[in-house]
Amino acid sequence: MALLKRINPFSRQNDDTGFGTNANGYGGRFINRDGSFNIRREGRSFMQRFNIYHALLSVPAWQFALVILLFYFSINLLYTGIYWWIGTEGFQGIIGKTSWEKFKEVFFFSTETFTTVGYGRVNPVGDGVNFVAAIEAMTGFLSFAVATGLIYGRFSKPRAHLLFSDHALIAPYKDKTALMFRFASYKENHTLTNVEVLVTTGFQVQENGEAVYKFYNLALERSKIETLSMNWTVVHPIDENSPFLGFTAQDMEVADAELYVTVRGFNDVYSNTVLQRTSYTYQEIIYNRKFVPMYRESDNGKTTVLELHHLNKTKTVE
Incomplete structure (x- = not known):
């Protein structure tokens, strides 16, 4: 497969991800959808590795x-x-x-x-x-x-109890294009406060005749909210500072692009800081779709209903 040779030079590179740059040393995705790292350890006996x-x-x-x-x-x-x-x-x-x-x-x-x-x-x-x-x-x-x-x-055990959308979307947003995904807390009375999200992307590019991975922090429209009482649609505007500037779906595949997401917040029930991860590979990034609202007013008009079954519901951009 041909390797991507161009990346927006104004993008902010992240060299502190903990992942190596050697493209030949990786198989599959960096982080699984459930937040676990896609790594199998060898070189020690099973009992030394198993806890x-x-x-x-x-x-x-x-x-x-x-x-x-x-x-x-x-x-x-x-x-x-x-x-x-x-x-x-x-x-x-x-x-x-x-x-x-x-x-x-x-x-x-x-x-x-x-x-x-x-x-x-x-x-x-x-x-x-x-x-x-x-x-x-x-x-x-x-x-x-x-x-x-x-x-x-x-x-x-403190948990974040978050559900993430199955896909990330790239679609027109305000006066530009943006990449977005969303998540919500699915437990009753488990409201996170001081919630922060960090989104990093990895690309496989050609550098000095070799395939290497480059990592970039994505600038978000909003990276912190005080309370996650409803759902949160995380938006990365694709502007002159975005590494996705000018990318097509084919470019995503060529670069073996992957987003990995870290959400951190304070859970009042556990009285502790909780963290949850997930990731999206290029196969899970869809163009020209947008999310539909997933909350509504209750029938008696006295409360808001968060429709978790609509978390992954999208529609075509007209």
Whole structure:
């Protein structure tokens, strides 16, 4: 693919992005749509790179619940196997006749010991099973302490709770052309204050016969607002200082253009500063479309309705 050779010389270059300039060292986008960095680390063992605590705080809720359930059943099956290996004669109160019935009773005894419920019909009498039951009880309350900490950490983790439009748009704006995208907070009573947005773009260009990436901060019509109570359409006017000056959709593709966005604000609920990122590649930048309004007056005229399902709704520029 041919490389872009021209960039508006009046654009303000950013050399402090943390990304390298070597175009041959990158694959795909810099930042994923969910805000994570598109980087895979190698050169160290998996256990050196993997952090269980961070992973369990970060995985989706359904995966976290699945891990908890799998751990609970797996650990109880492990202890059931140990009890079975020692022998069921170390218990009293077992009424099952077949091996499967006895196994089930031992398994449920394990769950009752692990959770320290201890209903009482089946109880250990042998030294071996008593010792294992003591270890299992300790394992149980330690496991629940860890699980409680993880659940609290997931619930209390400060988040921005922002939804970004699927596409960025380039369309006429006032007396010029502008690039724009929008976002909104989707949680009730999670209003961000002192909200700032930083938008940077990366281009792949030809320099001294080599393909390199150049990064530019985009000047915004407004980069800070006091309160994000509704949606915010972020606008970058494409003027004489913009790196997009004179760009066509084909130029965007040739330059492998990508916008990456950082939004930072104060969340009153968490009483903490929160941050969220996203990005738009050239495939996600659309020409000659504009956003439609996504708020309206309520039917009784007493409040404003923010229509989040219209976040991505656009129309053709006439």
